[in-house]
Structures are given as structure tokens and as C-alpha cells.
Amino acid sequence: MPNSPMEKVAKATPEKVAKRIRGLSDRAIAWIFVAPSIFLLLAVNIFPLIWTIRLSFTNFRVNRPNKDVEWVGLRNYERILGDSDIWMTMQATAHFLLWTIVLQVLIGFFLAFLINKKFRGNDMWTTIIVFPMMLSPAVVGNFWTFLYQPQIGLFNYVVSFFTGADPASFSMIGDVHLAPWSIVIADTWMWTPFVMLICLAGLRSIPDSIYEAAECDRASKWRQFWTITIPMVLPFLMLAILFRGIENFKMFDLVVQLTGGGPGNITTLTSIDLKREAFEKWKTGYSSAYAVILFVTVFGLASIYVKALNKVKER
């Protein structure tokens, strides 16, 4: 009679299967376990990537499947890289990326620094601060559209309270100068808690003994901050920047809901423009080339960033 669970499993395995498994090496068994993941990766990531690269050299249009597909070489890339409208969307994306990362890192680190201090209601405040991150981007977009309303929006009233300007005299999402900032503010409101959580993890990983040793050496709080806190939180901060950088490069839903890319094309980010080319104008080959350009950019940036992160970790 089998006693242990192992023996029970061995007994339950059909004799034919058991014989076959007994003949496999450890390496073969390892491959059997890893193969489904590799297959999934190839099917979901690698194959679509290769297919997109192939399509980027053609004039294929997915809404005209019966039309002959022509090989156009580098023409799609030439058109994209000579198009001043796409250049403008790149600049809009750069503005959005730069300011969201700067604001989220500064505010997120500041909040983490405050939350890391022991005070009454610490957990409650953490929950309140983290709340925006749990919402759907579409909900946040809708919510901020109401906040930015010139007549009834709370945002304009808060600004008027501090500046004395008439609340109805400006429109955050209707003004070409203010609209890029409206998406920066909404994204910062939503994703600063994420950066805060990563920074908090970094701050809590610093052993108290290091600060105690610094106190013994009579290091000032300012010096402790610059020589202990910042260097030890830096890998976490860099991870936060990497995550937010890649996510914001792909930002779509929040901005579509908030401004729809307008007024004009002033808040049209690359992902919004790409979606329009691919699924409104149905230029599949052209949009594939566009996607390849964005992919190479993000991949290149992520490569140097991971290298920098590893260097910081080695220190």
C-alpha cells in the first residue's frame, strides 16, 4: 500500500506514461515544463513583431484584404520620418513624458518621505493617497473632464481662489497652451501614488543602523539625506522612472477620454496618432512602420536604462 503522497502519485500514473517519463533526462523534463511558456511567448510577442516588421515594408490595408499587396521597401519609413505632423506628435509625447516623470518622481518621493515617518493615521493616509491609482484611466479621464469644466469645474475655482482670475476666463482642455498641461496634471494625479509606493519600498529597505552610525559620526540630517537616503533609494527611483517612462510612451486611454487629442492636434500623442492611422485610416503597412519606429525607440531606451540600473545596483 502506498503511504506517502509521492508514492500515491506514482501509483496513479498510468504504466505507459510512467515508463515513458522514466526514460527522459532531467533536461528533457525541464524542456517539457518550459515549452508552453516559450510557445506562448513566440505566439503572442515574437510572431506579431516579425509580422509587423514584414507588413511595414508593404502597402497592405486590412480593410481591403482582396487587393494585391505591393512591396514598397522603405517608402513607409521615408513618409513617416518626413512628416511634420508626426514630428509634432513626437514633440507632444516628449512634453508629456518629460513633465509627468519629473512631477511624479518629485511628488512621489516627497510623499513617500512623509509617509515613511511614524505618525497617527499613517495607514489611512497611505490608502487615501493610493486610491487614484486603483481607478480605471477612462474613469479618471471622465472625472477630470468635469473638474476642468470652465463653468462648473472645481479646478478652475481652485485656480481662481489662488490667483484671483475669473474661473470662466480659461479652459484647461480647450486652450492650446493649457491642454498639454491638463493631461500632465491628470496623469500625475493618477500615477504619483505608484512612484510613491516604489520609493516607500526603497525607504523602508534602508536599515536604521546606517542612520544610527551616521548620527554617531555627527552627520547632519541634510548630509544623511544626500549620502544615505538618496543613494539607497536611487535603484528604486530608476525602476519607477523606467516603468512610468515606458507606460507613458504608450499612454492612450486617459488622454483620449480627456482631450481626444485636441484642441487641433496639440495633445495627440504617438499612440493616439498610431491608432488613427491603423484603425481609422486603415493604413496597415504605414502604421506598422510607425509601430516599428516606436518599438525601436522604447527598446533602445529600455536597454540603456537597464544597463544604468545594473550599474547602480553593483555599487
Place this chain on the structure above:
Amino acid sequence: MSNFVKGLVGFRRGPWEMVASILIALGVFMLMQPFALWLYTYSFITTLIGTVMFILVSHLPK
């Protein structure tokens, strides 16, 4: 500086990764800068060369 050049000539990973990283950063800057359209036009090829170089040189000895 001389170590950097020696590393380049001796096909060491560090200096070549540095060159690749500079090319990628330059390419991304060219892609998103608001100053000249021609810089934008040549941004992709710069980033692509940098990225491919980065992948290749990451297999060189340290």
C-alpha cells in the same frame, strides 16, 4: 580617455556599450526635439544603429 580608446580597439564591452548608449540617446533626442525636421528624419536610423550595436556588443568580453 586612453583607456576608452584602448577598450574600443580591443573590442571590450564597456566602451562599445557607451558608444551604443550615446547613439541611442542621440537618436531619441533627434526624434523628439523641436528644432529641425532633418534631425527628426535621421533619428530612427541613429536609434536603430545604436540599438543593434548595443545588442551585439553586450556579447563582447568585459
